[in-house]
Amino acid sequence: MNFELTKEQQMIRDMVRAFAEKEVKPKADHVDRTAEFPLDTFVQMGQLGLLGIPFPEKYGGSGGDTLSYAIAVEEIGKACGSTGLSYAAAVSLGASPIFYFGTEQQKQTYLVPLAKGETLASFGLTEPNAGSDAGGTRTKAVLDGDEYVINGEKCWITNAGYAKTVTVTAVTGKDSRGKNIISALIVPTNSNGFKITSPYEKMGVRGSNTSELILEDVRVPKENVLGDPTGGFKQFLYTLDGGRISIGALAVGIAQAAYEKALSYAKERTQFGQSIAKFQAIQFKLADMAMEIELARNMVYKAAWLKDNGKPFTKEAAFAKLFASEAGFRACNQAIQIHGGYGYMREYEVERYLRDMKLMEIGEGTSEIQRLIIARQIGC
Template sequence: MDFGLTKEQKMIQDMVRQFARSEIAPNAEKWDKEATFPIEVFKKMGELGFLGLPFPERYGGAGADTITYAIAVEEIGRACGGTGLSYAAAVSLGASPLYYFGTEQQKQEYLVPLIKGEALGSFGLTEPNAGSDAGGTRTTAVLEGDHYRINGEKCWITNAGYAKCVIVTAVTGEDLRGKKVISALIVPTNQEGFQIRCEYDKMGVRASNTCELVLTDVKVPKENLLGDPEKGFKQFLYTLDGGRISIAALAVGIAQAAFDKALTYAKERKQFGRTISQFQAIQFKLADMAMEIELARNMVMKAAWLKDQEKPFSKEAAFAKLFASEMATKVCNQALQIHGGYGYMREYGIERMLRDAKLMEIGEGTSEIQRLVIARQLGCL
């Protein structure tokens, strides 16, 4: 469906879809099996302007809206969940905070290269003991004269191995109530004491680069503080809200790919003298899958539209992320069931999609956290 897309939105959708089908989809199985990050593909995406879609032209971006960006995430995720995840993280987590909260100098120095594809954006929030509880951050940044000294660890950080800088959250002090003040700092990856290890052996999204960060007395100029030091927590909550739209779009893309394969297979596979698509049990599965994908896509579009209109969108982003992620796992599982034993084999790609989809329920806030966010928005907490 085109959802009444504008001519420009439809043009970008077609361009991204063609690119994803020719450059990404044919290699998705290989990248997954070998856990290979397709850096050359990201360089091409930078050249084509994909990495700068939602940013103004004055920084080298395309000046597109969030709806257009969500469409691009869906199309890339439809070809490969891992590539889609790194794309979404590069834009919504790595580059967006620089655009929303950075000074003009920071934008020129750090945002522009990300938009051009000269490096990938990366956001260092999660820690071994502070995943869902981001307020439990233990990484510290102590101001010493004209620089901050940073110490701490981050885990499961997307794209860090191919980033020139990582936006790192750290405790910079306490407020008047004795609560932690969490700020964001731009940390160049070549700083002394900054170790990046990319050794995770993951269940899914294996084409995405995922790293552990260890910061030992890492020094950065105080000018590398991103945004208001007193509002760092609110800043990354806003960043996560935007990121949830992209994860929801990615989940829709993965689910759509699984559905497409299941529908095609059902029309070709014969049992008991007729195609299995003629059996009501299969028809009901496909009908439910199609319906839930469409509902999830509509929720993604609504959240993206609200963001573009500068209206509150936290609740809708959580709706979209929660529903789309759980839908994707369910749809991929049903697609595998329709394929039967063949779905369990690597060659059909369905088992990869199921593994990729599962992360959508975990990253950018687990399903449980999304329900808490929604409850808070409803005034329950």
């Protein structure tokens, strides 16, 4: 399998890297300290076509592929974990379900403005009692004439405070075996009875908007059901598979930033008459960081390649997300260790990388859930 980038992919990487270095990175500390969502940055990203990279031009996208998108996530995440997370969620969770499962009318109405970067969307899956156990969804949607009436709550929903629509999962009935039928419904955020708040004080990725959703007798037309009304469960499983590629890419980006900081510092910092990069203890840390980041990147690229080529990628997406997040956390932790006392100080940035990275081991399926997915994929 050859991961030599095409000219188009190289152009996207170089363009996003230059944009991230100039526009995203200088704001990263402010975004982290204030927990302000970088809305202006997303306007610029929309104008550059970054929010539509993996979608066809006929839907307002750039006509790129998953690998190009993963590269873009890595570069944005390297500059700012908060911005990277909201970017990944906007594409993988906000727009992608509509592209993969929506009707043609839904794509024209909702996907086109998302791909053009004119607005954002969110994916409302997690609930207070349904995190890893997403099948335990309690939100309900009852058909009343030509409308669904939705009641329930969602938590930890990325970008919802700035979205015009949220695709919400809800129980809509029972199948022949008595199990819940879960459907996905596109809900405009200005709907009556739909309350969105952002009450969370987070450890990391603080500038990525995270919201709580309360739905009280929210009515949406029945044509707002996303694709097959009985397919919500399979839809969000596929959506999360794709999202794990982007979380893996984001982890690689943050880890790369931490590694580069540590390498630069090790060359500049002198102890006992020489730079600490000359000491084997430091060299081995940096060698392990470089190796694991490169392995993680290749795993992300492989999962993206499989998805782009219509091949099964569930196991490989779990591999990529699991390894990249855990290797990334090790890299960020070692970056702090290499910096010593300075690494514990905010001005040196590496402590922010560790705080941001921790979410990569939790969001879109914890490390434990990834191992469960892998075990099932290998026949356990």
